[in-house]
Amino acid sequence: MRIIITGGGTGGHVYPALAIARGLHQARPEAELLYIGTARGLEADVVPRAGLPFATITVQGLERRRIWKNVPALAKIIRGLGEAWFQVRRFRPELVVGTGGYVSGPVCLAAALQGIPVVLHEQNAFPGLTNRLLATMARAVCLTFPEAAGRFSRRARLVTTGLPVRPEILRADRSVSRQQLGLREAQLFIVVVGGSQGAKSINQAMLPVLKELAGRPAVSILQVTGRRDYEVYLQQVRERGIDLDKYGNITIKPYIYDLEHALAAADLVIGRAGASFLAEILARGLPSILIPYPHAAANHQEYNARAVARKGAAILILDRELKGGRLHQAINHLLADRGRLQAMAAAAVRLGRPDALEAILEVILAELDRSKG
Ligand SMILES: CC(=O)N[C@H]1[C@@H](OP(=O)(O)OP(=O)(O)OC[C@H]2O[C@@H](n3ccc(=O)[nH]c3=O)[C@H](O)[C@@H]2O)O[C@H](CO)[C@@H](O)[C@@H]1O
Structure with missing residues (x-):
């Protein structure tokens, strides 16, 4: 079983991703994991330290308010998508988990376009831009706060799981x-x-x-x-x-x-x-x-x-x-x-959700079973 985990930039996205990776490793020791991040984010430091295989892609943040300002960055966005596409193709995961941050955008998009199930995790009550854009392509979006639900498309499948806390x-x-x-x-x-x-x-x-x-x-x-x-x-x-x-x-x-x-x-x-x-x-x-x-x-x-x-x-x-x-x-x-x-x-x-990690794993493992069956 192969799973890609992606999410990065700041600790807020990276630590939940690491917690999910550890949980998956325990639940399915045979699973091969690959973390995709950027070379500049915190993940480039902490993911290899945690002993996880790590690959990077180029990313470009999106301008949220003035959409036309993204035009000059288009080349970089396309390059990042190409790299993500290639990494996903090469690793052939059965599922991709995204925890937000710019890097998870191209990786989850490439996976969804290749027909690979995607599960997202959102940490905040006001969801991040990347997760909002990806939500309808994902099989499930795990929420920390049920209050975030109203900001996602009605077509997205939302499950409140909480946020994993260190043991x-x-x-x-x-x-x-x-x-x-x-x-x-x-x-x-x-x-x-x-x-x-x-x-x-x-x-x-x-x-x-x-x-x-x-x-x-x-x-x-x-x-x-x-x-x-x-x-x-x-x-x-x-x-x-x-x-x-x-x-x-x-x-x-x-x-x-x-x-x-x-x-x-x-x-x-x-x-x-x-x-x-x-x-x-x-x-x-x-x-x-x-x-x-x-x-x-x-x-x-x-x-x-x-x-x-x-x-x-x-x-x-x-x-x-x-x-x-x-x-x-x-x-x-x-x-x-x-x-x-x-x-x-x-x-x-x-x-409080002391069982958050278990709840997230349940969603992920159910998706894996479903895609097999
Ligand atoms: C400034 C900012 O934008 N922060 C965001 C960032 O949080 P970020 O992850 O940086 O910060 P949080 O407040 O969520 O967590 C701080 C972490 O530091 C630890 N700690 C703190 C102080 C200390 O002395 N010892 C210690 O161990 C806490 O236990 C906690 O685990 O990503 C989160 C998830 O997207 C967002 O909700 C936060 O708003």
Whole structure:
């Protein structure tokens, strides 16, 4: 059995693709996999590292608003399609899985035109352009958020599966993690993560919160600032007279590699609304305050956050509202209303899809069986 996986550019497309590749490898150890990406995207680094055979094609992004601007790039688009056509012909896969990003466009199109079944995965509540264009050619589109459905053609076959979360996040044990982090039973643990790059605006909005909660025995805070802002932020914390060593209930870090322990121990999460991060906190049933990154493509993080907030699992604050002290208010509100926090956690449990990978594999394997039969 041969399967092509494609998707790339950023981690948001590459990591779900890798998770699906690993799942397929486990479910069908005999399957031969080939990952097709670009030489410039993150996939060129992480896919070979993960030990997967990797091939590249040339791609050219499409201009979304001014369609005529794509004309000069036409030669490159045609070249990419030719390369994709050749790779698909040569490998002769039984199925192609696309997780979005420009590169998956020509690969999935070439496969569909050669009569090879295609299954797509969409990570966001506002679907990406490539997946929207490919949807009707695909046998199935696996959605993370059911809210994305309205943006696809009615002819597309949509299945809500969720987004695969790394196994460490699902496995981490709450009491072990709390013990490791030195948290007391009754202490409310707040984890603040501004996305993998950090978020300056969230850091700034946290300063008055840290000032108020420093030394409060009932609360502990872990704040991840992002590497870029870390040193400057520590300086700002000191300037506010917050002595981290003296109080001991606030920890500030530039980045954490073992986020699974922090999430396993957490009672409340504050963060951006990237699809992976949301899938992680929902899979752990965590209530959250979400502040979508306002410059994400098509403002998709706001759509993600709204989908979660509408179901009662999160409080949504827009980045531009941070200056007015909304974050501080929301935190105080939740600290005073544990019932609300519990209700939000229950809503998060209902939304979480710890079985997302299995659900996606089920769709893929059913398509493989169908095309054989
Ligand atoms: C800025 C932007 O456009 N981001 C997009 C990108 O997200 P991208 O994948 O970059 O970011 P996400 O927020 O979805 O995930 C961040 C990842 O970093 C990890 N982490 C973060 C901080 C830390 O200290 N340690 C750590 O391990 C988190 O566990 C998570 O797995 O693709 C996603 C899927 O298309 C989109 O939904 C996001 O909006």
